[in-house]
Amino acid sequence: MISAQQAQDQAAEWLVRQEEAEWGEGDQSAFEDWLQASEGNKAAYWRLKHTWHGAGRLRALATIAPMRRSVFARHGELFRRAAAVLLLAAVGAASIFAWNRDAAVAPAEAAQMRFETPVGGRKEIRLSDGSVIDLNTASVLRVVLSDTERRVWLDRGEGYFQVAHIPARPFVVVSADHAVTVLGTRFAVRREQARTTVSVISGRVRLAPSKAVADGGRLAVLTGGDIAVASGRSTLVTTHSVREVEDALSWRTGTLTFDDAPLAEAAAQFNRYNRQQFVLADDEVAAMRIGGAFPASDPVAFARLLRDAYGLKVQIGDDIVKVSR
Amino acid sequence: MIDDPAMEAWFCREVLPQEAALTNFIRRNWRVEEEVQDLRHDVYALAIAGARRGLPDNTRAYLFRVARNHLINQAKRARIVSIDLVADLEAIDERVDLLSAERQLSAREELRRFRDGLDRLSPRMREVVMLRKVEGCDTRETAARMNIGTDTVKKQLALGMKALADFMLGGSGRVIRPGPRASTRRHRQDSRDDRREG
Numbered sequence: 001m002i003s004a005q006q007a008q009d010q011a012a013e014w015l016v017r018q019e020e021a022e023w024g025e026g027d028q029s030a031f032e033d034w035l036q037a038s039e040g041n042k043a044a045y046w047r048l049k050h051t052w053h054g055a056g057r058l059r060a061l062a063t064i065a066p067m068r069r070s071v072f073a074r075h076g077e078l079f080r081r082a083a084a085v086l087l088l089a090a091v092g093a094a095s096i097f098a099w100n101r102d103a104a105v106a107p108a109e110a111a112q113m114r115f116e117t118p119v120g121g122r123k124e125i126r127l128s129d130g131s132v133i134d135l136n137t138a139s140v141l142r143v144v145l146s147d148t149e150r151r152v153w154l155d156r157g158e159g160y161f162q163v164a165h166i167p168a169r170p171f172v173v174v175s176a177d178h179a180v181t182v183l184g185t186r187f188a189v190r191r192e193q194a195r196t197t198v199s200v201i202s203g204r205v206r207l208a209p210s211k212a213v214a215d216g217g218r219l220a221v222l223t224g225g226d227i228a229v230a231s232g233r234s235t236l237v238t239t240h241s242v243r244e245v246e247d248a249l250s251w252r253t254g255t256l257t258f259d260d261a262p263l264a265e266a267a268a269q270f271n272r273y274n275r276q277q278f279v280l281a282d283d284e285v286a287a288m289r290i291g292g293a294f295p296a297s298d299p300v301a302f303a304r305l306l307r308d309a310y311g312l313k314v315q316i317g318d319d320i321v322k323v324s325r
Numbered sequence: 326m327i328d329d330p331a332m333e334a335w336f337c338r339e340v341l342p343q344e345a346a347l348t349n350f351i352r353r354n355w356r357v358e359e360e361v362q363d364l365r366h367d368v369y370a371l372a373i374a375g376a377r378r379g380l381p382d383n384t385r386a387y388l389f390r391v392a393r394n395h396l397i398n399q400a401k402r403a404r405i406v407s408i409d410l411v412a413d414l415e416a417i418d419e420r421v422d423l424l425s426a427e428r429q430l431s432a433r434e435e436l437r438r439f440r441d442g443l444d445r446l447s448p449r450m451r452e453v454v455m456l457r458k459v460e461g462c463d464t465r466e467t468a469a470r471m472n473i474g475t476d477t478v479k480k481q482l483a484l485g486m487k488a489l490a491d492f493m494l495g496g497s498g499r500v501i502r503p504g505p506r507a508s509t510r511r512h513r514q515d516s517r518d519d520r521r522e523g
Contacts, residue, residue: 003363003366004362004363004365004366004367005362005363007366008366008487009483009487012482012483012484012486012487013479013483015483015486016464016479016482016483016486017479019457019463019464020463020464021463038370039369039370039371039373039374040366040367040369040370042329042332042333042336042370042373043336043366043369043370043373044366044369046333046336046337047336047337047341047369047490047494048486048487048490050337050341050490051341051439051486051489051490051493051494052486052489052490259437
């Protein structure tokens with residue numbers, strides 16, 4: 001068979017030439033001949049084309065590149081410090097019902113504490129076992145500390161947990177229809193109705209479905225760099241980077257960080273923190289990709305950036321910020 | 326018969342995300358490092374040819390079966406046989422469920438890898454790629470802005486493209502210069518020495 005390197009060199013040459021203005025019909029037919037000559041040529045060409053064109057979205061980020069750079073410099077520092085990080089997302093369809101069931105079986109003997117933050121609020125909770133919880137915007141959390149177990153129910157919103165290492169008293173966070181069990185680690189759990197996202201910095205975490213979905217459901221043990229997506233009975237594990245976890249946790253410094261995220265997602269994030277709500281005019285606007293780090297409490301500044309950098313129309317009212325083309 | 330568009334979609338969606346694992350598998354079972362890339366390329370070609378009759382249900386298991394058979398055939402020819410070859414494949418089959426999630430590389434992750442890959446290129450190569458991908462310049466504009474020839478732009482672009490593909494699919498992201506023909510495989514190492522020329 002033809003050498004891999006030769007096929008790759010030729011594939012790269014074709015890809016470069018195809019982007020040229022003078023690419024003509026003669027070129028196209030010569031290219032077709034080459035491509036059809038072997039499956040190996042196709043493999044080399046498809047492989048290169050896939051990664052090269054997949055990176056085309058980079059263009060959308062160009063306008064705010066300077067801002068991004070400083071963000072990444074900071075994350076580079078964090079990367080060196082964080083030993084192992086994993087981000088884990090669990091999605092549950094029957095979460096509301098599962099939640100009610102869990103609430104019903106909450107132990108009554110130990111005192112239950114309830115914590116709540118308003119929209120835009122943030123609260124640090126210091127528990128008697130030495131663990132610390134940062135509660136994010138619009139969140140509700142209940143805690144029960146007993147001699148055998150520390151259990152937390154995340155009713156709504158997001159919390160960042162620094163868990164004191166006490167092997168005899170496992171620390172369990174229940175969110176939607178999954179339970180996250182940890183032995184001495186730092187992690188965040190976020191709940192958006194049926195979806196649970198868990199971001200963990202260092203340590204090992206066990207993810208298990210609650211009883212409602214336990215029949216045939218799988219138990220996953222995740223270590224640094226893993227991402228698990230759990231939906232009902234199936235669990236998917238992938239490898240991820242530390243940066244995404246740090247991005248997800250940037251709310252702790254009052255910052256929202258986006259990396260090539262659709263505007264719809266960014267708007268939803270701002271709406272979590274502010275009374276003034278973003279309204280996007282249409283799907284095209286919602287699908288625009290943006291990146292950067294922004295103060296969570298200043299939707300107007302973000303709106304101005306959309307206007308200046310992307311040429312979008314922005315109407316700023318008392319309750320809403322409307323964005324259109 | 327699976328046609329090219331369907332084959333390309335399958336290849337990019339199901340096969341390419343396995344590249345890092347496949348490369349490791351070949352490397353573990355083949356003593357000549359310089360031939361690993363060629364063997365992987367062969368496996369891709371064989372996998373495509375084999376899937377023309379119908380796409381496999383379990384791509385990962387299929388891909389590693391193709392790889393193992395190819396390695397065994399090559400080993401017979403070279404008269405070197407690795408016992409690990411069979412054991413490894415069985416281990417992989419059990420891990421199929423867990424690892425199939427590798428294909429779920431998010432768009433954000435893909436973009437990040439692209440950026441990380443860019444950092445590994447030489448400054449000049451990086452600038453050529455940035456001008457093309459980010460600024461949207463064509464070859465002539467790129468050449469004018471960097472004050473270099475259009476042939477150099479094309480050459481740097483092709484090299485950068487290959488290194489980025491390698492890195493984004495889990496490899497080292499080294500710059501590999503266009504080499505001599507397959508007959509000089511053994512000397513490939515010599516042409517790989519300039520991973521970062523800047």
